[in-house]
Amino acid sequence: MVTPANAFVRKIKAYGLLADGDVRRLVEASDPPRKIAAHRDLIREGDKPSVLFVILEGWACRYKVLPDGNRQIMAFLMPGDFCDVHAGELEEMDHSIGTLTPCLIVTVPRRDVEALVISTPALTRAFWRAQLIDEGVLRAWIVSMGRRNALERVAHLMLELYARMRNVGLTTDHSCELPLTQVVLGDALGLTSVHVNRVLRELRQQGIMELGARTLRILDIIALGKIAGFDDNYLHRKIGKVA
Amino acid sequence: MVTPANAFVRKIKAYGLLADGDVRRLVEASDPPRKIAAHRDLIREGDKPSVLFVILEGWACRYKVLPDGNRQIMAFLMPGDFCDVHAGELEEMDHSIGTLTPCLIVTVPRRDVEALVISTPALTRAFWRAQLIDEGVLRAWIVSMGRRNALERVAHLMLELYARMRNVGLTTDHSCELPLTQVVLGDALGLTSVHVNRVLRELRQQGIMELGARTLRILDIIALGKIAGFDDNYLHRKIGKVA
DNA sequence: CGCGTTTTTGAAGCCCCTCAAGTGTAGTGG
DNA sequence: CCACTACACTTGAGGGGCTTCAAAAACGCG
Numbered sequence: 125m126v127t128p129a130n131a132f133v134r135k136i137k138a139y140g141l142l143a144d145g146d147v148r149r150l151v152e153a154s155d156p157p158r159k160i161a162a163h164r165d166l167i168r169e170g171d172k173p174s175v176l177f178v179i180l181e182g183w184a185c186r187y188k189v190l191p192d193g194n195r196q197i198m199a200f201l202m203p204g205d206f207c208d209v210h211a212g213e214l215e216e217m218d219h220s221i222g223t224l225t226p227c228l229i230v231t232v233p234r235r236d237v238e239a240l241v242i243s244t245p246a247l248t249r250a251f252w253r254a255q256l257i258d259e260g261v262l263r264a265w266i267v268s269m270g271r272r273n274a275l276e277r278v279a280h281l282m283l284e285l286y287a288r289m290r291n292v293g294l295t296t297d298h299s300c301e302l303p304l305t306q307v308v309l310g311d312a313l314g315l316t317s318v319h320v321n322r323v324l325r326e327l328r329q330q331g332i333m334e335l336g337a338r339t340l341r342i343l344d345i346i347a348l349g350k351i352a353g354f355d356d357n358y359l360h361r362k363i364g365k366v367a
Numbered sequence: 368m369v370t371p372a373n374a375f376v377r378k379i380k381a382y383g384l385l386a387d388g389d390v391r392r393l394v395e396a397s398d399p400p401r402k403i404a405a406h407r408d409l410i411r412e413g414d415k416p417s418v419l420f421v422i423l424e425g426w427a428c429r430y431k432v433l434p435d436g437n438r439q440i441m442a443f444l445m446p447g448d449f450c451d452v453h454a455g456e457l458e459e460m461d462h463s464i465g466t467l468t469p470c471l472i473v474t475v476p477r478r479d480v481e482a483l484v485i486s487t488p489a490l491t492r493a494f495w496r497a498q499l500i501d502e503g504v505l506r507a508w509i510v511s512m513g514r515r516n517a518l519e520r521v522a523h524l525m526l527e528l529y530a531r532m533r534n535v536g537l538t539t540d541h542s543c544e545l546p547l548t549q550v551v552l553g554d555a556l557g558l559t560s561v562h563v564n565r566v567l568r569e570l571r572q573q574g575i576m577e578l579g580a581r582t583l584r585i586l587d588i589i590a591l592g593k594i595a596g597f598d599d600n601y602l603h604r605k606i607g608k609v610a
Numbered sequence: 611c612g613c614g615t616t617t618t619t620g621a622a623g624c625c626c627c628t629c630a631a632g633t634g635t636a637g638t639g640g
Numbered sequence: 641c642c643a644c645t646a647c648a649c650t651t652g653a654g655g656g657g658c659t660t661c662a663a664a665a666a667c668g669c670g
Binding site: 322 | 658659661667
């Protein structure tokens with residue numbers, strides 16, 4: 125069974141071969157979990173980052189709104205993800221982070237994070253590793269936006285999200301929760317929601333995957349991977365694999 | 368005057384309020400500079416990263432080649448840039464890095480980097496900061512690819528590269544060296560070189576900027592910034608500003 | 611049940627791609 | 641000094657993928 129803190133513990137342990145004590149101290153340093161409604165900003169562009177966020181339940185995203193009102197989502201944050209571990213090095217956020225669904229999150233005061241990181245090198249390495257993987261995901265998005273058409277792009281994103289959910293034990297069979305509207309997907313993929321809809325219909329009619337009722341079901345993962353040209357090596361999941 | 372190592376020293380100092388001694392020790396740990404021809408890989412997808420690269424002269428890029436032969440460039444590396452400081456945490460590269468022009472580079476053995484980083488916290492912070500800024504650049508690219516048309520995209524990239532060149536003191540007046548072919552620009556922007564050409568003509572005819580003879584000249588930086596919707600806050604250049 | 615949100619579908623148009631050909635331009639060797 | 645080659649740049653014509661605009665259907669939640 126997956127309890128609230130589980131996804132985070134599972135993820136951070138997979139990243140760094142950490143001793144149980146290291147993780148426990150991090151968990152103990154965190155503030156009590158808080159519920160946040162959907163469509164709220166956890167932090168806004170221009171703010172000075174001051175805490176470490178960990179998402180225990182729900183989905184959030186990094187995004188930026190352009191002058192013309194268009195929104196571009198640059199990353200999805202799912203249960204177990206944490207963000208801005210060392211963003212305190214920078215003066216202000218160059219983007220915002222907002223919830224997409226109701227979320228359960230914990231924050232860790234920056235001072236405590238820094239103390240912990242200094243005292244436990246294994247934790248430093250785990251955070252570094254997570255940071256590098258996040259960067260790999262950003263690069264994969266650039267490849268998608270630059271060189272894949274809408275069908276391939278949707279397929280690739282679905283596989284990324286499915287793989288990440290699997291890595292924190294949140295998939296069953298070939299399906300997982302995926303509470304993203306077609307508007308949100310469009311904002312992430314650089315497409316309109318109208319076209320996302322048409323692509324999803326195509327994938328559904330071909331019996332490859334279904335997205336509905338806030339749930340992703342992959343029916344033919346081979347075909348989906350072939351469409352996307354998906355190779356999960358960029359998620360660097362070599363240790364602590366979850367079946 | 369800009370000597371080979373200058374751009375790097377200038378950049379690393381701007382990042383971390385470092386003592387001169389810290390920088391000197393890093394420079395002293397580096398191997399002798401090496402010349403690399405154009406169109407050579409410094410490191411390939413699948414390789415285990417083993418050294419820290421610093422580019423003293425010339426341009427390189429992070430890229431990935433898709434199964435259909437298309438190339439997507441995900442980042443440009445210019446004089447002063449370093450890469451993969453802590454990528455040793457990961458098992459293998461998920462992309463390649465190749466030179467675009469002849470380059471002068473130095474490498475620092477990973478062991479020495481790690482020893483230096485451990486002994487000088489200021490250096491750790493400087494590398495963190497550089498890493499976070501690189502991430503911001505990746506996010507800005509995603510915004511461009513997702514929500515800007517070809518004209519805006521070209522304008523934004525030109526301003527990014529100009530700003531970064533300015534930050535290491537490699538601009539004069541409103542121009543700088545920019546030895547990128549239109550094919551390379553297309554590979555970076557997710558466009559064809561044909562369309563890049565048309566966009567550059569448009570910008571030239573409107574008297575906004577000129578790109579030719581491996582040189583970028585910005586004639587109307589206000590107009591260019593307006594087209595691009597450019598805001599350089601994501602480059603986080605708050606200290607050590609170069610005029 | 612009623613209302614807002616999300617999904618779905620159609621029609622028309624534009625931005626950028628594809629394909630193709632022609633024009634520089636730099637370097638090389640005779 | 642001039643062929644010759646390779647590469648980069650330039651321009652045109654036609655086509656397709658995705659957008660825009662619009663409206664209806666389905667869903668979810670009080």
